[in-house]
Amino acid sequence: MSKETKYLLSESDIPKAWYNINADMPIDPGETAWNAVLDPATQKPLTPDALSAIFPKRFVELTASTDRWVEIPEPVIDVYKLWRPTPLIRARRLEKALDTPAHIYYKYEGVSPVGSHKPNTAVPEAFYAKDEGATGMITLTGAGQWGSALAMACRFFDLECHVYMVRVSYYQKPYRRILMESFGATVLPSPSDTTEYGRKLLAEDPDHPGSLGIAASEIVEAAATLAGKLKFGAGALLGPVLMHQTVIGLEALQQFELAGEYPDVVIACNGAGSNFGGFAFPFLHQNFTAGKNTRAIAVEPMACPSLTKGKYTFDCADAANTWPLMKMHTLGHSFVPAGIHAGGLRYHGMAPHVSALYDHGDIEAVAVHQRPTFDAAIQFAGEEGILPAPESAHAVKVAIDEALRCKEAGEAKVIAFNLSGHGHYDLGAYDAYLKNELEDYEYPDEAVQEALSQVPEVALG
């Protein structure tokens, strides 16, 4: 076995194709309609033509594709080369501090210029839009992690980028807004005066704080007005997004060959599925087709436990009830999670692929509280140097728990997790933790029951 700390690949090792789990899903799409996307008005499946008014055509094609391997376009690989392949790192100092016989590895996506895994899908989406003659892209963002990835990708392909940022974040967390603007993006506090809906809300309350749901509704209105010149950039949830992210797991597979080991368990935080899917799906492919038996654990916050406590049913993709219905593990689209610092994990639903795999028993899920998650993040930073993003810290927490179980059991298991981003934009959260001001929000049963009661009844025909 190798003695290295980091397992590095060369540029020629960047995967030539993404892995499309549609080809291997252990569930027949007809069986549970797990991958149907329904028009919220008619509850009939949306046609590719309807979807192509919003998304790039290529993106819509990929949604339905069952090709196992989808070639990565050369211009996308050229951009990936700026920071990919990302390192796989053996956390030797952490292992020693935990005094565990387990081997702990982490794939580090924070080396991307914007500090997270998000550009893995932003870049191909911008490429498709450019390739199909769009003049720009439009999207929404909470604290700005997705928005900054799309802003960078649009700059690379010489596209406009319009980002609707939740108004309260726009003013309170200006750093990622400035990063987006540095890449030439137009960032609008939502509600904004660019849509009828936004103007109405601002007339009622000029200091309206906004929400992702409101931003989503503004996007729908703005995209319709712009009639296809701007394509919508999707940061999570949808099949092609998860597929674009599989470069992470595909690289990790090669890196484990260099390390001469194979993971017994892979772990990733899970907000709307793209980080978890990107890391875990290539290992599931090995489980499905090559006789491997790796456990895949999705980690979610106790304050927003869509897999572990949600219902598997059709629900709206957005809080405002204007986006399509998808079958997913959901807490109800009107459920408002408590204000935990892992903003990227505060989503009521879950990617249909991840939901179906969980329902089918192919993956596991664990929910963790905020404070022990930050405990784990601080311990990790003290040993490995990298301060994790609060989202990524959820995976750190469960990896440490697994390593401690190995210590008790005396088992030298191989544990791998995806460190999806660094925490340089999240120091406010660490400050609150260090001042002992963080709360552990219990999952409020009644709120979820109330929200689930508003989930539309869908009778597929």
Next chain:
Amino acid sequence: MSKETKYLLSESDIPKAWYNINADMPIDPGETAWNAVLDPATQKPLTPDALSAIFPKRFVELTASTDRWVEIPEPVIDVYKLWRPTPLIRARRLEKALDTPAHIYYKYEGVSPVGSHKPNTAVPEAFYAKDEGATGMITLTGAGQWGSALAMACRFFDLECHVYMVRVSYYQKPYRRILMESFGATVLPSPSDTTEYGRKLLAEDPDHPGSLGIAASEIVEAAATLAGKLKFGAGALLGPVLMHQTVIGLEALQQFELAGEYPDVVIACNGAGSNFGGFAFPFLHQNFTAGKNTRAIAVEPMACPSLTKGKYTFDCADAANTWPLMKMHTLGHSFVPAGIHAGGLRYHGMAPHVSALYDHGDIEAVAVHQRPTFDAAIQFAGEEGILPAPESAHAVKVAIDEALRCKEAGEAKVIAFNLSGHGHYDLGAYDAYLKNELEDYEYPDEAVQEALSQVPEVALG
């Protein structure tokens, strides 16, 4: 010639020894007393014993060493492995945007966990302190780049870390303070109530904004009180610091072999010398001993042009006139540079090694204004993705200027610069730039003349 974007090395390529330019300095120390360190009270050279009360003994030994290669201790290499070797990247997209025949390469030190080159010296300094039985380290920091590197290094070697942070930065720029605290450091706003001097200033003005000079005086008092239990961590200026940083240039030399090219010019920003020295000295070694002829350009801000406009003479190392006298290019220790955003370049003096080499004609220096520097940074980010630290942007600016000169002349020169850090903690500066609020501060002749008139007269011998 290779077609790669990034030139990566494996861990076994981390240099086994630092390069000590003392062995090759083209100036006899006796000739100009360029490397003497004088007691400010007596103006006599400080003895190793006196210095060892403050610095680790090994650090003091290295100050005088003329061994060309100094072995890097194994525990230091083990920590370097967490992020080193850092990549050398060919800026192919930038070259294309500039339409230049030049080849532009940058060494990227922002991949370190704290985002800059500073840990290259923080780690060995903490190792020496631990090895010699100290319980911790003490230092001062402006905006916190050096402090966060030392905090991380101390955490790795299980040492206390006490950082005196200029009070106005402590409150206005909390992010790096929180990063230091996340590594377990004690960060004190200076003036603080831990020293007599600090208490006196706070009694006069409880909201005293502080300065690096005041923090320096507090450190001297606190270190004396603590009687050697805490060692002082030096972030720049001194010979061993520059030597520790030569891992940067030594790796780059190996990476240029992989690229099949050799730089005609190397460029680095220059505040107190350690970033420039770390990148350029290994190339100077090739100039001195292997017949190479690479130009080395130190870039400084027009608002603080210690090489291009300063006087080469003995001056105090700190603004408060309590630290030793060193021979250096200086604007006068009482010179207060304008508030440019590249805080790391706002220092009145310059490392004695860099000063002597400049005086002797072995290196070049260029001063640039703030606004065109940010123009260059934005262009660089748009092509290469990485938003540079404002300090590092000075090197970007001069690299682009050189590349444009090559375009005019039709010369395919090889240009290399050190991108010493990322700008994730400097978005406030980018916001000011994007709002067109940055000023280009002219170098104020009278202020420098006034400050130079306060430089002590030293009669050696």
